[in-house]
Amino acid sequence: MSIAGEAWELLSDWLPGNHEPERPQLQLATVTDEGTPDVRTVLLTRFSPEGFWFNTDSRSRKAQQLRSTPAVALLFLWPGFTRQLSVQGVASVVPTSESAEAYQRRSPYLQQLAWQNTNAFAQLPASEREARWDAFTHSGDLSQPPPTWAGYLVRPERLTFWEGNPAAASRRTEFTWCAGEWRRTYLAG
Numbered sequence: 001m002s003i004a005g006e007a008w009e010l011l012s013d014w015l016p017g018n019h020e021p022e023r024p025q026l027q028l029a030t031v032t033d034e035g036t037p038d039v040r041t042v043l044l045t046r047f048s049p050e051g052f053w054f055n056t057d058s059r060s061r062k063a064q065q066l067r068s069t070p071a072v073a074l075l076f077l078w079p080g081f082t083r084q085l086s087v088q089g090v091a092s093v094v095p096t097s098e099s100a101e102a103y104q105r106r107s108p109y110l111q112q113l114a115w116q117n118t119n120a121f122a123q124l125p126a127s128e129r130e131a132r133w134d135a136f137t138h139s140g141d142l143s144q145p146p147p148t149w150a151g152y153l154v155r156p157e158r159l160t161f162w163e164g165n166p167a168a169a170s171r172r173t174e175f176t177w178c179a180g181e182w183r184r185t186y187l188a189g
């Protein structure tokens with residue numbers, strides 16, 4: 001179900017290219033074992049006709065939730081009442097080699113975060129956190145990701161592009177994967 005045709009054209013037009021250094025933010029919604037929704041912001045690592053990649057810590061709540069329920073929703077929002085893209089899909093873990101490549105493209109700050117951003121670290125007083133951070137900045141090894149660094153690919157099943165229009169009503173263009181093809185529908189914004 002790779003993204004093709006008009007859906008792919010819109011996606012490539014709306015999202016910044018994978019080599020743009022500033023990565024887009026998106027909201028990633030998951031479902032807990034109790035069926036409660038959960039949501040947080042992550043960075044889009046990259047996208048392709050296969051779907052959307054993001055990276056996280058395999059010990060995180062979202063990673064635990066994805067192990068039991070891989071169904072997700074993603075939301076991208078553009079500033080100024082202009083555009084919104086919402087996606088329903090299924091997330092799967094990517095091979096370590098792929099997530100290692102994504103780690104290499106992250107800034108040194110984000111690489112260090114991948115190493116040190118643990119719940120245990122969060123319990124420490126500010127002075128201790130700053131001292132440990134500083135020590136790692138000077139002598140830590142950022143050359144490889146920590147073993148807990150994980151990457152996910154979200155393969156979409158539905159893509160909904162919302163566009164504002166000051167001259168007319170906002171409108172959604174929705175692509176749904178149905179019987180082996182992408183079906184397009186226009187919906188009220």
Ligand SMILES: Cc1cc2nc3c(=O)[nH]c(=O)nc-3n(C[C@H](O)[C@H](O)[C@H](O)COP(=O)(O)O)c2cc1C
Nearest residue numbers: 025039040041042043054055056057060061062063
């Ligand atoms: C702008 C922004 C970008 C973020 N990017 C990521 C990211 O790419 N990966 C990640 O694991 N957490 C990222 N976070 C932190 C998450 O929002 C979240 O707090 C953390 O991953 C723990 O989420 P969880 O307990 O639901 O798993 C980001 C937060 C903000 C505000």
